Amino acid sequence: MIGSLAALLAFQLAGEILVRLTGLPLPGPVLGMLLLFVALLARGRTPPVFAETTRGLLAYLGLLFVPAGVGIISHLDRVAGEWLGIAVTLLASTALALVATAFTLRYMLRRQGE
Amino acid sequence: MDRITRVWVYLAETPLLWLALTVGVFWVAQQIYRNARGFALLNPVLVSIIVLVALLMLTDTPYHDYFDGAQFIHFLLGPATVALAVPLAGQAAELRRAWLPIAAALSAGSLTAIVSAMAVGWAVGLTPETLLSMLPKSVTTPIAMGVADEVGGLPSLTAVLVILTGITGAVIGIPLLRVLGLRDPLAKGFAMGVAAHGIGTARAFEHSERAGAFSGLGMGLNGALTAVLVPLLVWLLGF
Incomplete structure (x- = not known):
């Protein structure tokens, strides 16, 4: 699980850095999502542990919008x-x-x- | 100083109280939502925001103090957005097959979201700052705030309008499309993501993994397109 979390953060970080280097009008996490998508397609399959961790995180996606909404x-x-x-x-x-x-x-x- | 005052002074100084309350209130709101069999108006994001705003007002707590605690949850939006690539990769075959319909639907939805906000907002007489802050309302908060800033809106107001749009889409989306006779989870999910970003996506995942995956895709693509379209349309139409 901690490996999956590290991977998510690494892709987010890569997205943030690329956005700043290229001046693309995108937030870092969205570019990170696109990079991870390409990486998963290149790899051919998603490791089961990774799929499980991300499913857990996405199950509570709504909660993550509450602080901004307040x-x-x-x-x-x-x-x-x-x-x-x-x-x-x-x-x-x-x-x-x-x-x-x-x-x-x-x-x-x-x-x-x- | 008596004990109760000492406890309150401690709680007011640490981020723990509002962090715990945000998670706790959301958990209770989600239990209520489940017990009500997903009754749309009891959307847990909506209910949690109302309860927490009421608590902040009752205790006279500034938003800044609240956010000191709640920022730990807010931060997870980044990794969660990245994580949307996983369900999407599971739909890669379908994505390859349907890229042209997806591109067409994205263009139609993105333009409709922006132009209809301009037209209706103008017709009902919104003030210019509110109207400009409204234009990027369908896309995820960080993009929307940047776009609002660029065209002369108020970014912090945009953040609020984005959340309200997400809640609106999550509440009306599935029932509206069902009433209009739309069954395909791919079309439902993609529309939720284009019109109502991450909150719509959270709702689409409740519907099915496939709807959620395409909702995440719609959210990401519309974020990119809206960042280009809003400044262009504001310039073209001379807002």
Whole structure:
């Protein structure tokens, strides 16, 4: 397990360093994810211990967003003042994005299947 | 100084209290969510944030003090994002087969997320700073904050709007797509990741490993595309 954790941190670190060297508009962890993805494909299979550790970490992905979310407390005045506009925009825009993505994908997959 | 005061002084000075409370509150919220058979409005991220904000207000604790403890959890977002490569690698064959539909869906979803936020936000009369902070709302916090800064939004407000978008997507996503007759876990998962980043991905993993894997992919790809599109669209449309 500790080896898996070390590997995740190493890929994150590699991502952070590359982002700073190249000036890519990506956060380090996202580039780290792409690097790990390429490494796993090159290796051909994921070691079982590694799969198990990452599954454990991803099972609680939601928890990891809580500290940033509590930051809403610093913006309560603005959010309270514009709450209706913010709520309508978030709801409409998120729903439209979900539908546009999912149905474009389904349409294209079906067309490809024909 | 009496004992209770001494205990409080100790707790207020160490990161342990808020770290323990964040994990504890989330655990309880998740138990409630499971007992309610995944009732969408009881989303554990949403419930935990509401409870912790209430606790901070009741005890008059500044966010900065809270974050001193909670930062240890926040830090794990990095390794967890890297870890999303593992379920994705398990779907490599499908990815190779469907790369063109995925690219098309990504473009459609990313543009829709940004342009619809511009249009609706403008129509309901959001203030310019709020509107600009809103544009990168569908992508993971670190990218969104950088983009907001670039176009003249408020990065810390963006962080909040990103979390609210993720919760919105996690709550409405699966029921909405089900009502519209969409069954494919690949399409459902990918849409959750494009529209609602990591919080949508957490929800997609509850649905299935396959949906979660493609959600992680959608989140990563949309992060990269949005970082390019938002500044471009703001410039083109003269916001």
